[in-house]
Amino acid sequence: MEFNQVKEVLVAEANRAGLSEYEIYFMESGSMSAETLKDEISSFSSGVRGGVSFRCIVNGRLGAAATELMEESEMRELVARAVRNAAVIESDDPVIFYDGDESYATPLLPEIENPDAARIKAVALAVQKQIYAQSEFVTDGTQSGVFTTNVRRELVNSHGLHLSDGYHACGAYAQAVIEKNGESQDDFDCCLGLAASDLAKLPENAVKDALAKIGAVEIDSGKYDIIIQGKQMRALLSTFSSVFSAKAAQLGLSLLRGKEGSVIASDAVTLIDDPMRENYPAQVTFDGEGVATKKKAVIENGVLTTLLYDLSTAEKAGKKSTGNGQRKSYASPVSISPYSFYLAGGEFSEDDLKARLGDGIYLTELKGLHAGANDVTGDFSIESAGYLVKDGKLSTAVKSFTVAGNFFELLKNIEALSDTVHFDASTGFTSYGSPDVLIRNMSVAGK
Numbered sequence: 195m196e197f198n199q200v201k202e203v204l205v206a207e208a209n210r211a212g213l214s215e216y217e218i219y220f221m222e223s224g225s226m227s228a229e230t231l232k233d234e235i236s237s238f239s240s241g242v243r244g245g246v247s248f249r250c251i252v253n254g255r256l257g258a259a260a261t262e263l264m265e266e267s268e269m270r271e272l273v274a275r276a277v278r279n280a281a282v283i284e285s286d287d288p289v290i291f292y293d294g295d296e297s298y299a300t301p302l303l304p305e306i307e308n309p310d311a312a313r314i315k316a317v318a319l320a321v322q323k324q325i326y327a328q329s330e331f332v333t334d335g336t337q338s339g340v341f342t343t344n345v346r347r348e349l350v351n352s353h354g355l356h357l358s359d360g361y362h363a364c365g366a367y368a369q370a371v372i373e374k375n376g377e378s379q380d381d382f383d384c385c386l387g388l389a390a391s392d393l394a395k396l397p398e399n400a401v402k403d404a405l406a407k408i409g410a411v412e413i414d415s416g417k418y419d420i421i422i423q424g425k426q427m428r429a430l431l432s433t434f435s436s437v438f439s440a441k442a443a444q445l446g447l448s449l450l451r452g453k454e455g456s457v458i459a460s461d462a463v464t465l466i467d468d469p470m471r472e473n474y475p476a477q478v479t480f481d482g483e484g485v486a487t488k489k490k491a492v493i494e495n496g497v498l499t500t501l502l503y504d505l506s507t508a509e510k511a512g513k514k515s516t517g518n519g520q521r522k523s524y525a526s527p528v529s530i531s532p533y534s535f536y537l538a539g540g541e542f543s544e545d546d547l548k549a550r551l552g553d554g555i556y557l558t559e560l561k562g563l564h565a566g567a568n569d570v571t572g573d574f575s576i577e578s579a580g581y582l583v584k585d586g587k588l589s590t591a592v593k594s595f596t597v598a599g600n601f602f603e604l605l606k607n608i609e610a611l612s613d614t615v616h617f618d619a620s621t622g623f624t625s626y627g628s629p630d631v632l633i634r635n636m637s638v639a640g641k
Contacts, residue, residue: 195264195265195269197220197246197264197348199580200220200246200264200269200502201218201243201348201350202220203266203269203270204216204218204246204248204269204272204273205218205350207269207270207272208248208250208273208352208621210411211273211274211277212273213251213252213273214253214278214352215250215291215352216248216249216250216251216291216351216352217248217249217250217291217347217349217350217351217352217484218246218247218248218348218349218350219246219247219249219347219348219349219373219482219521219524220244220245220246220346220348220349220524221244221245221345221346221347221349221521221523221524222242222243222244222245222342222345222346222347222524222537223242223243223244223343223344223345223346223523224241224242224243224340224344225240225241225312225341225342225343225344226238226239226309226314226342226344227239227240227314227339227340227341228241228311228314228315228318228339228340229337229339230318230319230321230322230337230338230339231320231337231353232334233319233322233323235318235319236314236337238314240311241328243262244262244524245260245261245262245263245523245524245525245625246260246261246264246269246272246524247259247260247524247525247588247594248260248272248273248276248308249291250273250276250277250280251276251280251289251291252280252281252282254289255278255280255281255283255285255289256279256280256283256285256289257275257277257279257281257283258276258279258527259272259273259275259276259279259282260272260277260524260525261527263515269376274550278396281439286511287506287510288505288506289506290483290505290506290509291327291351291352291353291483291484292351292353292355292483292484292485292637293353293354293355293504294353294354294355294357294484295485295486297486297510298357298422298479298480298486299469299470299477299479299486299487299488300479301359301361301470301477301479302470302474302477303361303362303475303477304387304473305475306362306363306364306386306387306388306389306461307364307388307476308344308364309342309364309388311342312340314340314341316467317340317366317388317393318338318339318340318366319338320335320393321338321340321366321393321396321397322336322338322368323369324394324396324397324398324426325338325368325370325396325400325401326615327353327397327456328332328370328398328402329401329405330396330403331372331373331374331405331501332370332372332401333371333372333373333378334371335369335371335380336369336370336371337368337369338366338367338368338369338396338397339367340364340388341364341365341366341459341513341621342362342363342364342365343362343363343364343621344360344361344362345360345361345362345476346358346359346360346600347359347360349480349482350469351484352362354430355484357477357479357480357484358400359478359480361475361476361477361619362475363475364388364618364621365384365386365387365388365619365621366384366385366388366392366393366396367382367383367384367385367396368382368383368384368396368397368400369381369382369400370382370397370400370401370403370404371404371546372401372404372405372407374405374408375408375409377408377409379404379405379407379408380404380602381399381400381401381403381404381407382400382401383395383396383400383407384396384618384619385619386474386475386532386619386621387450387475394432394463397419399404404430405560406581406591407520407579407591408591409590409591410579410590410591410592410593411590411591411592411593412509412592412593412594412595412640412641413555413582413592413595413638413640413641414640414641415638415640415641416634416638416640417635417636417637417638418554418555418635418638419551419552419553419554419555419632419633419634419635419636420551420554420555420556420557420597420632420633420634420636420638421547421548421551421554421555421557421583421630421631421632421633422557422558422630422631422633423556423557423558423616423630424612424614424615424616424628424629424630424631425558425616425618425628426490426557426558426559426560427537427617427628427629427630427631428536428537428566428616428617428626428627428628429560429563429626430560430563430574430601430604431535431536431537431626431628432535432626433529433563433564433567434567434569434601435436435450435532435535435626436569436574437450437569437572437601437602438450438465438492438501438502438532439501439502439530439531440501440502440504440507440508440511440530441502441504441506441507441530442530442607443501444507444510444511448570449570449571449572449602450472450498452502453498454498454499454500455497455498455499455555456497456498457497457498457500458493458496458497458602458605458606459493459496459498459606459608460605460606460607460609461495461496462495462496462540462607462608462609462610462611463493463495463496463537463605463608463611464491464493464494464495464537464538464539465491465492465493465517465535465536466489466490466491466492466534466535466536466537466538467489467490467492467502467516467532467533467534467535468489468490468533468534468536469487469488469489469490469517469533469534470487470488471533471534474534474617474625475621475624476620476621476623476625478533480517481504481515481517481518481519481521482519482520482521482526482528483504483515483519483528485504485505485515485517485519486517487517487518488517488531490516490517492535493605500516501516502516502518502530502531502532503515503516503518503519503530504518504526504528504530505519506517506519507530518530518531518532518571522622522623531623531624532588532624533623533624533625534617534624534625534626534627535624535625535626536612536615536617536626536627536628537615537627537628537629537631538611538615538629539611539612539613539614539629540610540612540613540616540629541610541611541613542610542611542612542613543612543613543614544612544613544614544630545586546612546634547610547611547612547630548583548586548587548588550586550609550610550632551583551585551586551632552583552585552586553582553583553584553585553594554582554583555580555581555582555583555592555638556580556581556582556583556588557579557580557597558579558580559578559579559580560576560577560578560597561576561577561579562577563576567601571600572600572601572602572603573598573599573600573601574597574598574599574600574601575596575597575598576596576597576598577594577595577596578595578596578597579591579592579593579594580605594640594641595638595639595640596638596639596640597636597637597638598636598637598639599636599637600613600639604633607634607635608631608632608633609632609633609634609635610631610632611629611630611631611632612629612630612631613629614629615627615628616628616629616631
């Protein structure tokens with residue numbers, strides 16, 4: 195059955211069941227990917243997955259059910275299951291189906307290639323060949339890959355709301371493994387899109403950065419001035435992003451509870467959530483509850499301007515939803531998540547930021563982030579690697595040191611940021627980005 199037929203059956207069945215409050219959410223995603231090993235395609239996958247969920251309010255309780263089987267009999271049973279599920283729900287959270295907003299943004303999607311299987315395999319093999327061509331020290335374990343995804347969504351509810359959107363994205367990665375002087379190192383780079391200029395940089399960057407780690411030394415424990423590379427700062431932001439959820443705050447699981455309107459970071463810090471970020475393929479016009487999404491400063495010049503809300507948490511707080519009630523798939527419950535979540539760039543070039551650092555550490559690797567971080571307290575202790583900086587210039591590679599601190603304190607201690615924001619290559623609804631950030635007097639445990 196096509197979605198329009200599914201919708202008609204579900205609406206008719208909801209009316210027959212006497213339901214006045216209900217919602218239908220459809221999501222379909224298709225993907226293809228290829229990976230290489232040595233000079234061959236080591237794996238290839240292709241598939242389409244989709245389904246529909248039905249939510250309803252019965253006696254003030256939310257009932258929900260989902261299925262991938264798009265048949266008329268299953269649609270009727272779907273409504274019945276949702277009604278039965280409502281009877282066993284014990285949550286007292288407000289249940290709201292949205293009336294809709296006056297307007298929704300129009301995506302300005304970038305032009306991105308939609309490759310077929312042959313093209314995906316060919317690009318993966320070409321990237322792999324170029325990795326090996328970069329250096330005689332490239333060895334087994336080196337990999338490359340290409341991926342593509344297509345997503346389509348529709349939301350319909352009993353308030354007359356009917357929304358739809360979708361996106362296409364693709365990208366590639368290179369993982370270089372190096373053996374030199376009896377030492378092995380690796381590094382990784384990735385990109386969104388398959389533009390020739392971007393693909394050419396992947397092998398070069400991965401091999402260059404892996405080679406630079408050869409001969410890394412250990413450093414003494416102590417306090418160091420540190421620049422956290424943008425790629426690593428965005429990973430740290432991802433790890434602690436839940437602290438900006440209104441639900442986490444309301445449950446007492448975020449130290450930002452009651453801090454809206456307060457200074458929580460240095461005035462150099464502005465943190466943006468932008469569902470319509472320019473040149474990002476996975477632009478989102480509405481969230482999983484039908485609320486229009488919008489760009490917002492979560493932190494502006496150090497001040498926490500807002501947490502991220504869905505309809506339920508906004509109702510509890512007496513606020514309006516920020517449009518962050520996401521649903522990761524057709525069967526997922528609503529959960530609060532950001533979209534393109536990034537620290538805004540500062541005023542310094544990356545070289546000028548190193549000059550401002552003077553002597554210290556340029557941190558380029560964080561290992562086991564989630565294992566070494568507590569997203570409730572903000573504490574972290576993470577094995578790291580990077581480079582010594584002498585007189586504002588990169589010097590010796592350093593390894594096996596541990597950086598310890600607290601995310602909330604780190605935000606307060608950011609002195610300056612570079613002017614280039616580095617985004618990850620996520621093709622989902624959520625991505626992260628950050629410039630390089632300069633922090634003084636961080637605790638480092640070395641040899």
